[in-house]
Amino acid sequence: SQQGEEDPQALSIQEGENATMNCSYKTSINNLQWYRQNSGRGLVHLILIRSNEREKHSGRLRVTLDTSKKSSSLLITASRAADTASYFCATDSFLPSGSARQLTFGSGTQLTVLP
Amino acid sequence: EAGVAQSPRYKIIEKRQSVAFWCNPISGHATLYWYQQILGQGPKLLIQFQNNGVVDDSQLPKDRFSAERLKGVDSTLKIQPAKLEDSAVYLCASSSRDSSLAQYFGPGTRLTVL
Numbered sequence: 639s640q641q642g643e644e645d646p647q648a649l650s651i652q653e654g655e656n657a658t659m660n661c662s663y664k665t666s667i668n669n670l671q672w673y674r675q676n677s678g679r680g681l682v683h684l685i686l687i688r689s690n691e692r693e694k695h696s697g698r699l700r701v702t703l704d705t706s707k708k709s710s711s712l713l714i715t716a717s718r719a720a721d722t723a724s725y726f727c728a729t730d731s732f733l734p735s736g737s738a739r740q741l742t743f744g745s746g747t748q749l750t751v752l753p
Numbered sequence: 754e755a756g757v758a759q760s761p762r763y764k765i766i767e768k769r770q771s772v773a774f775w776c777n778p779i780s781g782h783a784t785l786y787w788y789q790q791i792l793g794q795g796p797k798l799l800i801q802f803q804n805n806g807v808v809d810d811s812q813l814p815k816d817r818f819s820a821e822r823l824k825g826v827d828s829t830l831k832i833q834p835a836k837l838e839d840s841a842v843y844l845c846a847s848s849s850r851d852s853s854l855a856q857y858f859g860p861g862t863r864l865t866v867l
Contacts, residue, residue, distance in 0.1 A: 668852075683857070726795050730853060743788075745794055746795050
């Protein structure tokens, strides 16, 4: 089952604009991660935010986490054509047995940045 | 540092045939994951290994899928017999510990079942 759900499913913007993607989840988490996937490629890790953090920055990326609302957002500033990709949020939580952790991915946002 | 290697990159088979995928994780990474990604969806975890032991295989269709990680290094995922709905990209990932840290993904194997 997929815990995280991204919104919007697709986003098209002009180069130089900011892109915001949202992720909602259902159960308690240890951390939340964002990944990028270019067409036909594997996923690339972008950023990880722990459950006790509210905001994190990495270059042109800004991630927020609101555990009370069970939601996160990814902001890409000054977007470039090379940012065109699918973006997935993934939640790290304990398995029901409590013995291990697993990462559960959402369905993704397809971002298109037009030159 | 070499990334996660997977082979083959593409595979086309008829339904009811068998197929195997191979993965070599980043050197020193204890945890290895196999994911299934159906077109338009996010990856779904099939099985997770810690060294050569299975941590979680609750979403692995065990009647047709099997996986092993001998010697705690590379791994193979097998489907026998394949069904049409198994058409997907099979992604292998590794991490140095568990999902408390980033996972590093290979390029994936695109499987088409006709």
